[in-house]
Amino acid sequence: MAQLNSPEELEKFRQEVVSRRDPNTPCISICAGAGCIASGASEVIAAFKAEIEKQGLKTDVVDTKETGCPGFCERGPIVVIYPEEICYLQVTPEDVPEIISQTIKEKKVVDRLLYVDPTTDEKATHESDIPFYKNQERNIIGNNIHIDPKRIDDYLALGGYSALVKVLSGMTAEEVVEEVKKSNLRGRGGGGFPAGRKWEGSRNALDEPKYVIVNADEGDPGAFMDRALLEGNPHSILEGLIIGGYAIGSHEGYIYVRQEYPLAVENVNIAIKQAEAYGFLGENILGSGFDFAITVHKGAGAFVCGESTALMTALEGRAGEPRPKYIRSNIKGLWEKPSVLNNVETWANVPLIINKGADWFTQFGTDGSKGTKIFSLVGKITNTGLVEVPMGITLKDIIYQIGGGIPGGKKFKAVQTGGPSGGCIPEELLDLEVGFDELTKAGSMMGSGGMIVMDEDTCMVDVARYFINFLTDESCGKCVPCREGLRQMLKILTNITEGKGKAGDIELLEELSEVTGVASLCALGTSAPNPFLSTVRYFRDEYEAHIKEKRCPALSCKELISYHIDPEKCSACMICLRKCPVEAVDGGKKKIHIIDQEKCTKCATCFEVCPSRFSAVQKISGEPVPAPIPEDARTIVKKSK
Amino acid sequence: MSEILLQIDGKEVEAKEGMSVLQAAQSAGISIPTLCHHEKLEPFGGCRICIVEVEVRGWTRHVVSCVYPVAENLVVKTRSEKIDKIRKMILELLLAHAPDSPQLQDLAQAYGADKDRFEKDASFCIHCALCVRYCAEVKKANAVGFVDRGIRKEISFIPEIASKECKSCMECFPLCPTSYLQAVFVLTEALASPSPSSDPDQMNAK
Numbered sequence: 001m002a003q004l005n006s007p008e009e010l011e012k013f014r015q016e017v018v019s020r021r022d023p024n025t026p027c028i029s030i031c032a033g034a035g036c037i038a039s040g041a042s043e044v045i046a047a048f049k050a051e052i053e054k055q056g057l058k059t060d061v062v063d064t065k066e067t068g069c070p071g072f073c074e075r076g077p078i079v080v081i082y083p084e085e086i087c088y089l090q091v092t093p094e095d096v097p098e099i100i101s102q103t104i105k106e107k108k109v110v111d112r113l114l115y116v117d118p119t120t121d122e123k124a125t126h127e128s129d130i131p132f133y134k135n136q137e138r139n140i141i142g143n144n145i146h147i148d149p150k151r152i153d154d155y156l157a158l159g160g161y162s163a164l165v166k167v168l169s170g171m172t173a174e175e176v177v178e179e180v181k182k183s184n185l186r187g188r189g190g191g192g193f194p195a196g197r198k199w200e201g202s203r204n205a206l207d208e209p210k211y212v213i214v215n216a217d218e219g220d221p222g223a224f225m226d227r228a229l230l231e232g233n234p235h236s237i238l239e240g241l242i243i244g245g246y247a248i249g250s251h252e253g254y255i256y257v258r259q260e261y262p263l264a265v266e267n268v269n270i271a272i273k274q275a276e277a278y279g280f281l282g283e284n285i286l287g288s289g290f291d292f293a294i295t296v297h298k299g300a301g302a303f304v305c306g307e308s309t310a311l312m313t314a315l316e317g318r319a320g321e322p323r324p325k326y327i328r329s330n331i332k333g334l335w336e337k338p339s340v341l342n343n344v345e346t347w348a349n350v351p352l353i354i355n356k357g358a359d360w361f362t363q364f365g366t367d368g369s370k371g372t373k374i375f376s377l378v379g380k381i382t383n384t385g386l387v388e389v390p391m392g393i394t395l396k397d398i399i400y401q402i403g404g405g406i407p408g409g410k411k412f413k414a415v416q417t418g419g420p421s422g423g424c425i426p427e428e429l430l431d432l433e434v435g436f437d438e439l440t441k442a443g444s445m446m447g448s449g450g451m452i453v454m455d456e457d458t459c460m461v462d463v464a465r466y467f468i469n470f471l472t473d474e475s476c477g478k479c480v481p482c483r484e485g486l487r488q489m490l491k492i493l494t495n496i497t498e499g500k501g502k503a504g505d506i507e508l509l510e511e512l513s514e515v516t517g518v519a520s521l522c523a524l525g526t527s528a529p530n531p532f533l534s535t536v537r538y539f540r541d542e543y544e545a546h547i548k549e550k551r552c553p554a555l556s557c558k559e560l561i562s563y564h565i566d567p568e569k570c571s572a573c574m575i576c577l578r579k580c581p582v583e584a585v586d587g588g589k590k591k592i593h594i595i596d597q598e599k600c601t602k603c604a605t606c607f608e609v610c611p612s613r614f615s616a617v618q619k620i621s622g623e624p625v626p627a628p629i630p631e632d633a634r635t636i637v638k639k640s641k
Numbered sequence: 642m643s644e645i646l647l648q649i650d651g652k653e654v655e656a657k658e659g660m661s662v663l664q665a666a667q668s669a670g671i672s673i674p675t676l677c678h679h680e681k682l683e684p685f686g687g688c689r690i691c692i693v694e695v696e697v698r699g700w701t702r703h704v705v706s707c708v709y710p711v712a713e714n715l716v717v718k719t720r721s722e723k724i725d726k727i728r729k730m731i732l733e734l735l736l737a738h739a740p741d742s743p744q745l746q747d748l749a750q751a752y753g754a755d756k757d758r759f760e761k762d763a764s765f766c767i768h769c770a771l772c773v774r775y776c777a778e779v780k781k782a783n784a785v786g787f788v789d790r791g792i793r794k795e796i797s798f799i800p801e802i803a804s805k806e807c808k809s810c811m812e813c814f815p816l817c818p819t820s821y822l823q824a825v826f827v828l829t830e831a832l833a834s835p836s837p838s839s840d841p842d843q844m845n846a847k
């Protein structure tokens with residue numbers, strides 16, 4: 001492919017790409033994102049290729065496309081057939097011959113692979129009919145299913161790099177900064193700082209050279225929206241970054257991506273090569289005189305490198321520790337030079353804002369938070385996956401309308417947002433409108449968009465312990481409040497969940513939180529007490545039950561619960577007796593089972609295997625285990641009906 | 642260098658542009674406690690004990706004075722109930738590791754810190770990084786560095802460098818606010834020039 005030397009050449013080439021594609025040619029799009037690959041998409045892709053050949057079809061009759069992640073990970077592997085947009089879920093290689101013979105050849109829908117609404121039993125043929133998708137606003141992630149991330153032409157066919165053309169051929173750098181400012185785009189990585197103001201600061205800084213950086217060090221447990229964008233639509237991020245470079249007067253961009261995302265690393269490197277070959281990167285881009293190059297830097301696995309100054313230190317080749325400076329990175333950042341660092345999703349918004357305008361962008365969202373936000377909806381939720389929603393949507397709508405509620409008939413307890421140093425929001429705040437300031441006010445934060453749903457079986461003290469443990473492990477150790485404060489907080493929280501909590505623990509945790517929150521060096525430390533602070537704010541009674549009564553209300557903390565077989569309910573079916581790995585269940589045929597509390601390791605096997613029609617095994621916390629009934633009363637004489 | 646006027650604890654203080662609040666305070670004879678600060682080294686901002694309160698455009702903020710730059714009309718408070726509370730807690734957290742450090746004990750007395758507040762975990766090092774930074778910045782030797790991170794982070798001499806550089810220097814020893822550094826050095830020296838009976842290669846060969 002020859003280099004494109006002007007906007008006109010690009011437009012001509014784009015027309016060629018589009019005209020080569022007959023929109024009526026069937027195209028089988030198969031999600032090849034990390035989630036679907038984990039559920040077997042590679043085998044499905046191979047099966048499609050083999051079956052197309054076997055059934056004697058040619059590629060001009062039917063096309064296959066390995067695409068980015070459309071978000072409905074719960075039901076992967078996902079296959080969408082165009083032009084009809086028929087959406088098949090949980091497709092296996094065994095389904096493939098039928099899809100080819102029925103849908104491709106006969107134009108018939110394979111009913112059993114469609115989405116079935118669990119409440120109405122209605123089937124949804126098209127992606128847009130599925131409630132999970134229907135209630136979203138998919139400005140950014142919506143293109144993933146239309147794009148093979150390894151083929152730049154797919155991005156061009158959808159109008160890719162037209163925002164870059166618009167900027168290079170018709171906008172001054174100041175106008176670009178102004179447009180982004182006007183859009184009120186706030187950073188999607190955690191802090192929510194207005195991107196336009198950050199850009200303006202760097203633009204006006206006198207120092208040279210300047211840098212633009214993509215923060216793709218997505219490390220929050222359960223969060224994978226940036227991965228989906230980098231894997232699925234890498235050119236949208238490159239385009240945003242090049243525009244950012246033009247706007248602030250930078251000619252060098254960096255993508256700091258965690259090495260735990262091999263597919264994202266691979267796809268973004270391919271994308272850069274292709275963009276270079278087409279002339280979107282390099283010298284004199286599209287004949288504009290603007291030069292720009294991008295380097296990919298793989299992170300070495302430290303969560304703290306998601307913090308902007310630690311990331312820059314790591315980019316410089318040193319240990320990733322945050323800097324103690326009080327001067328903003330956009331003035332003195334990478335190598336002490338003006339550096340604009342934004343997260344993946346923030347950059348992905350830029351081409352849209354340029355193309356469609358700030359006014360279009362600001363129609364979505366609330367006063368303080370504009371546009372859409374991608375959340376990774378995980379935990380105790382029916383529809384696990386990535387959801388893109390307009391800011392201002394309520395938590396309730398995300399969890400129930402899009403997420404499909406809590407599985408297994410369980411009751412909702414809390415939703416944890418904002419990553420490990422976010423907070424837990426209780427049921428009474430489910431009508432909260434999602435936005436940067438709204439979440440902060442509720443004691444949590446937007447963070448990068450993690451959303452972990454918890455049901456009634458989740459112990460909130462244990463949740464706080466889990467996240468503080470994560471942060472203790474990931475603290476860089478440079479400053480005392482974070483390193484030592486978290487060490488002590490983790491000790492106390494662990495003690496509480498193990499029944500060793502004592503009066504004064506909550507107050508000491510509060511004091512440690514205050515010091516760590518005020519005196520730590522970077523945002524990892526200052527926000528680290530949030531998991532404790534938000535859970536103690538909304539679930540203080542659970543802390544008190546653990547400390548005072550040695551009781552875990554959620555029946556979750558292993559050290560505080562016992563398993564007991566209700567003699568009234570036990571039918572002596574022998575299942576738990578056989579399954580117990582430590583032979584702690586005593587009993588026999590027609591002999592009521594009892595658990596030897598000395599032997600029991602609280603592995604919960606008996607609880608899980610006891611048939612639901614009996615439900616004889618119970619969890620007990622905060623009260624003594626009833627004494628086993630006497631040996632002679634344990635024989636079941638009359639079988640009840 | 643232009644003169645900057647700021648106010649520290651109600652006192653007008655003159656400072657030069659580029660100075661930190663800590664330097665300005667010290668030049669005016671106002672004392673702020675430090676643990677990781679050293680005049681020959683770049684500010685580190687690790688111990689956080691030099692935390693002060695500054696007022697910027699009507700907002701009060703807590704910042705560490707060793708890093709925070711002076712600014713015209715900046716209002717600084719070096720003591721307050723909150724500052725003292727933070728310093729006391731920092732000392733208590735560090736005393737769990739180095740209960741016998743004279744420097745910590747003196748400060749503990751000044752701030753009413755209880756050395757037994759947290760369970761003892763006597764690892765001696767308080768991660769002030771004075772040795773690491775002195776060796777890197779002043780001696781340009783890099784014979785001692787940090788390994789690992791967070792609560793597992795510890796100082797370690799690099800045997801290949803330490804065996805060449807350290808014997809004739811040892812300038813970092815008196816910088817250490819605890820006695821941990823020397824112990825590590827001795828240990829490393831032993832590892833770097835082992836006696837024949839404990840030669841690791843021979844041990845591995847067995």
